[in-house]
Amino acid sequence: MEKRISGKTGLLGLIGSPVDHSGSPAMYNYGFQKLGLDYAYLAFDIPVEEVKDAIAAMKTFKMRGMNVTMPCKTEVVKHMDELSPAARIIGACNTIVNDHGKLTGHNTDGTGFVRNLKESGVEIKGKKMTIIGAGGAATAIQVQCALDGIKEISIFNVKDDFYLKAEKTIENIKKDVPDCIVNLFDLRDKNKLYEEIASSDILANATLVGMHPHEDKSSIEDTSIFRKELVVTDVVYLPRKTKMLADAEAAGCKTVGGIGMLLWQGAEAFKLYTGQEMPAQEIKELFFS
Numbered sequence: 001m002e003k004r005i006s007g008k009t010g011l012l013g014l015i016g017s018p019v020d021h022s023g024s025p026a027m028y029n030y031g032f033q034k035l036g037l038d039y040a041y042l043a044f045d046i047p048v049e050e051v052k053d054a055i056a057a058m059k060t061f062k063m064r065g066m067n068v069t070m071p072c073k074t075e076v077v078k079h080m081d082e083l084s085p086a087a088r089i090i091g092a093c094n095t096i097v098n099d100h101g102k103l104t105g106h107n108t109d110g111t112g113f114v115r116n117l118k119e120s121g122v123e124i125k126g127k128k129m130t131i132i133g134a135g136g137a138a139t140a141i142q143v144q145c146a147l148d149g150i151k152e153i154s155i156f157n158v159k160d161d162f163y164l165k166a167e168k169t170i171e172n173i174k175k176d177v178p179d180c181i182v183n184l185f186d187l188r189d190k191n192k193l194y195e196e197i198a199s200s201d202i203l204a205n206a207t208l209v210g211m212h213p214h215e216d217k218s219s220i221e222d223t224s225i226f227r228k229e230l231v232v233t234d235v236v237y238l239p240r241k242t243k244m245l246a247d248a249e250a251a252g253c254k255t256v257g258g259i260g261m262l263l264w265q266g267a268e269a270f271k272l273y274t275g276q277e278m279p280a281q282e283i284k285e286l287f288f289s
Contacts, residue, residue, distance in 0.1 A: 010039045011061055012273060015046040015054050015076075016069030024067055024266065027287055031270055031278045039064065039274070048075050055079040059101055065273045066096045067266075073136065080105035089143045089172045092136060095269040106272060109137055110144020112265025113204075113235070119264070120256045122202070122231050125149035130196045132156050132187065132219045133206035134166035137235050141206055142166075142182070146173045152181040154196040159186055194225045203248075205234045210242035218243040226251035234258050259288050 014024045020043070028041035046054045048071045055076065058066055068076050073092040077083065080093065084106040087093040093105030114124060124145055131138060134157035142153055155170075157163045163184070170182045185192050197203055197220075205219045226232065232248035237258035245255040263284050270278035 004033065004038070005040055006038070008038060011063045012039055012041045012065050012067075013063065014041070014043040014067045014069060015051070016072050017045050017047045019043040019045050019069065022069070023287055027266055027283050028270065030283060030286065032274075034279050034282065035274075035276055037274055037276070046072060048072050051075040052079060055096075055103070058096070058098060058103075063098055065098055065269070067269055068094050068096065070136070077105055079103065085147060085176065086110055086140070086143050089147075089169075089176055090139050092140075094265070095272060097272050106269070107140050107143075108265040108268040108272075109140035109261070110142075110147075111268045112261040112263070113141045113233075114144055114148055115264035115268070116258075116260035117202075117231070117233065117256055119260060120254070122254070122256065124202065126151050127201040128152040128154070128199060129202040129204060130154045130156065130193070130200040131204040131206055132193075132209075133235075134162040134169070134184075135206065138162075138206035139165070139169050141204065141235075142169060143173060146177040146180040146182065150180060153183070154200065155182065155184045156187040156193050156196075157184070158188060190221070194222060197225050197230070200230065202231045202233065204232075205236065205242070205244055208236065210234065210239075210244055211236045212238045215239055216243060218247060220244055220247065223247045223251060226253050228252040230254075231256065235261055237262055260284075263288055 022043050025041050032039045051072050081102045082104045087105045087107040090107050093107050095106040095108050097104045166184050173182050209217050209219045226248045230253050232253045233256040234242045235258045236242050249255045267278040267280045
């Protein structure tokens, strides 16, 4: 990398904490080098109380943009000049674009989810989805799917703080996308969960259930609800194939793993920064296989 850095090289980066495990620097820097773009990407460990200073530094250093990870996604919203529709409805952003001092906050998590399905041959427009979870990733998915034309969303979560957050998300979606039907149910009501899945085209797990080291867990206990017409997807990408996906696949369902969502949300941010398509297939083979 040092051979291509010059006095004109633009800086991009990632803020959040912790970030030492992040694969973003490798992914973005490979993309810049591959396309001959004069940028460098670094990760900065920034706790939430230092977000204001980080945003000020971004302007001072004339950084082209920043990705934002936990716990900073909601805090950065306070410092944006403008928000994309998804970021505004969600109340969080994971991508900041700096246009000569004007900062626009975006949320590409939901876009990554939709693109991941599309790359697998699944369109969401006019469909019904049941989604398990109401955390940050789940909220981004719900909002983006509504914006992209999904017909109906059934959200399931236990009655905790995220459940209350989901109630607010539904209010926001109804204001911006009134034609989208969104309902919220208690995840402990398994009969209702299976009833909603039975009338859905897509089932999504947006919780950590099934993630390493709990590979033996699944959000769906009764595997008889899986049917061949149902598309089953998971945001968990470690392991690549969760128990839920394996059970659904065994029942003949089309399944879509979570690693693609991670790839495509990054690709969307890459395009926002550079105006060019990230070499996604090569990056997938190099960093996500």
